[in-house]
Amino acid sequence: MRKLKYTKGIWVAAVAVVGLLGLSACSAPSAAPAASSQSTVDSGMTGMSMAPSGTAGQSTSAQAGAAATNSVAIKDFAFAPATVTVPVGTTVTWTNSDQDPHTVTATESGSPLRSPTMNNGATYKYTFTKAGRYDYLCTIHPFMTGTVVVTP
Template sequence: MRISLVAQRIPIATAGLALLAACGTTAPPAAGPPMSGMPMGTAAADTAPVTTDAVSIEDFAFAPARVSVKVGATITWTNSDQEPHTVTSSGTGGPLKSTTMNTGDTYRYTFTSPGEYEYLCTIHPFMTATVVVTA
């Protein structure tokens, strides 16, 4: 029986936690395997929301990644990618739940209460974005 005496180095936790809303940012250059300290772009929460009711899905990203609307507004998402995507609330119980959106498909949702709504694409969960709804 062989017993490993080498402590495992598993960079998953640090690298994963650093990854907050990488969508809309440029991927780091292909310089080598992922390192825990690699640049991950600006977290969406630090970005001022864009006031708009239209979000496009392009190059595996929601754009703008952080939008702001008033209560009662309807946001329209349009998939301009060649790949299918979804608009789905993060976690459980959120209101956003599109069907699979193929190229050119749209999804609309009317926000009826204020708050921050985080969502992602279930097919590519690294695609994340936020809608800020104000009173």
């Protein structure tokens, strides 16, 4: 009888530990977000409507480390690379590789850069038609931020 009670105690403790580990995976870091032109979504997910804020067209020394690519991975609660530099007319594609849903939303108010909620495997495409700096974030996890620098 005592052995059975002890065994139940171990299972209860194991379940509690697993539950705590699962909760710790839901936390992550914090920060800020902007863009222009047309966009397309390659998934059938519902969009989110949140008003972003920010400033497009600004230049900073952060551009020095910008990646020359038109693909951004969403993985481990981050946009990678965090900054991309592309010429005007380029379509940038974001792909969600996380199990959690994410968005790509400009920080500049009124900017059309605004994806729907993207689940795992979903992509979002946006074509930049004007030169400038476009900051964006995930509205679900605002600490996730990125920048697209569009050159003439």
